[in-house]
Amino acid sequence: MDPEAHSHPQQYEPLRARARMRPLPRWGTAALALVLGPLAFLVRGSRQELWDGGDHLLIIEDNGYAERYRRVRYQEVEVLQHWPTSDYLQAAVLLALGAVGYLALAGWLYQTTDGDSLAIGPAAIFGVSLVLALASHLVRGPTTRVRLRTRVQVIELPVLGRRRLADRVLPRLRARISSAQEDLAGAATAPPQAPTGTT
Amino acid sequence: MAFDPRRLTCPRCQADWPEGEAHRCAACGFTLHADWFPAAFRPRTVPAPTGAAESPGSTTDPVCYLHPQRRASVPCDQCGRLVCGLCEVQAGPRHLCPPCFDAAQTRADGELPSSRTLYGRIALGLSVVPLFPPTALAALVVLAVGRGKPGSLVRPSRFPARVALVLALLQLTAFSVLVALAASGAFD
Missing domain, CATH: 1.20.58 (Methane Monooxygenase Hydroxylase; Chain G, domain 1)
Known part of the structure; x- marks a missing residue:
């Protein structure tokens, strides 16, 4: 037992990874936006952040009024997996279809009713909000999923849902984990198929 | 099959992900990047049982950090260490190890808080x-x-x-x- 962990406060360093948790997958939010327009983007979960606690990774879930903390000790991380997902393409296609559809509807109503239809405004607002959401989605880049396994659990890190962010944070995590397990490297049994460390 | 939080599976076909495999699922060919660390390959030998009351794990089971001869069942929700069923203290929905439970008892806000109200x-x-x-x-x-x-x-x-x-x-x-x-x- 390490009494240090229970007697001294930790100093944390930000890993600059912060994102909203999603109650729906990206394509689900995009599909909801086709029906609810800009209101769909208000359906958001709590914010997740990653902080480096020296010997552990601190995962913070922040709902705005309280923070919940989870700790994963670097020494116990066995594997870190990440892979690209198709969310990026699916959400982009849905948002683009919705934007084109609503803007076309607004234009068609404007043409056929000489601008008298009350539906022109809402259709234009829906179309423009979908265009903005599409632009934001494209700018933030491709999507990915990251998870890590310790001896007793597999933990998803939805905060690293964008490849650009994951590419920035994962090397730091790998370095921390490798450094924490330096003493294990010699004693560990060789892996059956791949060398230890990064891919 | 019962949900096993320790089971690492292929994201596509849900087959068990082979130990040490860095890129490809053997069952469906799905590719990903996996970084394996020495902790995955360290010997996990659990000593033989010393008494009837013990519940030792198999040689591949994780062990409790307070009782190396016992199989760990959950991570402490506060400090993240692995504890066995004997050490685990259920505090509402949370599983705590004894030191974290003591810290929570003696101080309303321990050094390793699990939540804070803003x-x-x-x-x-x-x-x-x-x-x-x-x-x-x-x-x-x-x-x-x-x-x-x-x-x-x-x-x-x-x-x-x-x-x-x-x-x-x-x-x-x-x-x-x-x-x-x-x-x-x-x-x-």
Whole structure:
């Protein structure tokens, strides 16, 4: 037992990874936006952040009024997996279809009713909000999923849902984990198929 | 199959992911990047049982950090260490190891808190709601309740609480002035 962990406060360093948790997958939010327009983007979960606690990774879930903390000790991380997902393409296609559809509807109503239809405004607002959401989605880049396994659990890190962010944070995590397990490297049994460390 | 939180599976076909495999699922060919660390390959030998009351694990099971001869069943929700069923203390929905449980018992807010309420932000949220004076008073009550309690573990700034205090006091002052003006007949 390490009494240090229970007697001294930790100093944390930000890993600059912060994102909203999603109650729906990206394509689900995009599909909801086709029906609810800009209101769909208000359906958001709590914010997740990653902080480096020296010997552990601190995962913070922040709902705005309280923070919940989870700790994963670097020494116990066995594997870190990440892979690209198709969310990026699916959400982009849905948002683009919705934007084109609503803007076309607004234009068609404007043409056929000489601008008298009350539906022109809402259709234009829906179309423009979908265009903005599409632009934001494209700018933030491709999507990915990251998870890590310790001896007793597999933990998803939805905060690293964008490849650009994951590419920035994962090397730091790998370095921390490798450094924490330096003493294990010699004693560990060789892996059956791949060398230890990064891919 | 029962859900096993320790089971690492292929994201596509849900087959068990082979130990040490860095790229490809043997069952469906799905590719990903996996970084394996020495912890995955360290010997996990659990000593033979020493008594009938023991519940030793198999040679591939993780072990409790307080009892290396016992199989770990859960991670401590506070410090993340692995503990066995004997050590695990159930505190509501949380599983704690004995040191973290002791810390939680002896101090309302231990060194390794699992959550913290952000009173400053709650007060700020109330103080910007334009329903004064009730929300301003509520903000002051929240600030009083949270006084002396630690804020965010990673951002211990008191700035939101100070802004909330100023806004709430401004609202109450403005309300008092309006009441005084109304009482003096200034609006007649």
